Amino acid sequence: MTMRSTIVAEIEAITRDHDKTMPPLTDDMVLMDTEFDSLCFALLVARMEDHLGVDPFGTMEVADLPVTLGDLVALYDRAAVANAA
Amino acid sequence: MSEPRTVIVTGASRGIGLAIASTLAAEGFRVVAVARRSSEAFEAAATAAPAGSMHFMACDLGRTDALQPLVRSVRVEHGPIYGLVNNAAIGTPGLLATMPDHAVSDLVHLNTLAPMLLTKYVVRGMMASGSGRIVNVSSIIAFTGYNALSVYAATKASMIGFTRSLSREVGRLGVTVNAVAPGFIETALTEGMDESERERIAKRSALRRLADPDDVANAVAYLVSDKARNVTGTVLTVDAGSTA
Numbered sequence: 001m002t003m004r005s006t007i008v009a010e011i012e013a014i015t016r017d018h019d020k021t022m023p024p025l026t027d028d029m030v031l032m033d034t035e036f037d038s039l040c041f042a043l044l045v046a047r048m049e050d051h052l053g054v055d056p057f058g059t060m061e062v063a064d065l066p067v068t069l070g071d072l073v074a075l076y077d078r079a080a081v082a083n084a085a
Numbered sequence: 086m087s088e089p090r091t092v093i094v095t096g097a098s099r100g101i102g103l104a105i106a107s108t109l110a111a112e113g114f115r116v117v118a119v120a121r122r123s124s125e126a127f128e129a130a131a132t133a134a135p136a137g138s139m140h141f142m143a144c145d146l147g148r149t150d151a152l153q154p155l156v157r158s159v160r161v162e163h164g165p166i167y168g169l170v171n172n173a174a175i176g177t178p179g180l181l182a183t184m185p186d187h188a189v190s191d192l193v194h195l196n197t198l199a200p201m202l203l204t205k206y207v208v209r210g211m212m213a214s215g216s217g218r219i220v221n222v223s224s225i226i227a228f229t230g231y232n233a234l235s236v237y238a239a240t241k242a243s244m245i246g247f248t249r250s251l252s253r254e255v256g257r258l259g260v261t262v263n264a265v266a267p268g269f270i271e272t273a274l275t276e277g278m279d280e281s282e283r284e285r286i287a288k289r290s291a292l293r294r295l296a297d298p299d300d301v302a303n304a305v306a307y308l309v310s311d312k313a314r315n316v317t318g319t320v321l322t323v324d325a326g327s328t329a
Contacts, residue, residue: 042209042212046210055153
């Protein structure tokens with residue numbers, strides 16, 4: 001699975017479990033404009049840490065927070081590369 | 086038979102932490118005791134406990150960069166973490182006006198910051214699995230006050246605020262968060278107190294005695310158990326009625 005498909009699968013699972021309705025999961029989807037709330041986001045971070053063993057949010061500045069789904073995928077791609085190095 | 090559920094107990098090499106670890110092991114949990122180093126008392130308790138129920142993992146909790154790797158190691162070696170008991174703490178006394186800055190900082194670092202960060206890393210797995218128990222060991226000093234323990238009191242009060250708000254954050258994911266507030270308990274931490282002071286406290290308590298580590302351990306075991314499934318965001322005082 002690619003990073004994008006892993007993240008999309010987790011978002012779909014979390015929103016399904018929590019009865020959230022999401023727009024199409026495109027790269028330019030703005031996360032804050034959806035029903036994917038802070039608790040959903042915390043769950044996503046927990047599950048991604050299980051998959052990748054990394055948590056890119058541990059040392060981030062608020063200004064770096066991902067805005068779109070594409071930003072989020074890129075953030076995890078960079079974290080996975082940094083972790084493997 | 087189902088696999089025993091794993092519970093981390095910090096500061097479990099002695100005193101209240103060791104009593105909590107032994108009690109949870111006897112109740113059928115797999116306990117991972119965390120402290121800087123093991124102790125003869127812990128080794129003896131682990132030998133007496135049901136086989137494979139008490140494990141030790143060395144970690145200096147003050148090294149906050151070690152907490153995430155610690156949680157990963159526990160999960161790899163012992164499976165998903167069902168419970169966390171934040172018990173490790175230091176009780177450095179001192180008048181605030183003359184307390185060295187580093188002593189103030191160390192108290193806040195170990196008693197407040199470390200349990201918060203450890204909880205952050207542990208609670209993620211609980212949230213993902215939809216169940217879990219967190220118990221924070223506070224103190225009656227958090228709400229009564231005691232001369233020369235202002236910083237310690239502040240750290241213990243912080244655990245209560247942390248407990249209440251975190252219970253709201255994670256409640257709908259099936260995770261409970263509670264605190265216990267022991268009174269003066271006969272442990273190494275209170276050895277510095279002189280005998281007359283101990284007698285005075287015992288005499289003032291409703292039950293005319295001090296609670297002991299097993300009393301606190303039983304309260305924690307209840308909060309970790311399935312029986313406490315509808316108890317969250319609360320503080321259970323165990324002080325033989327000294328604040329009654």
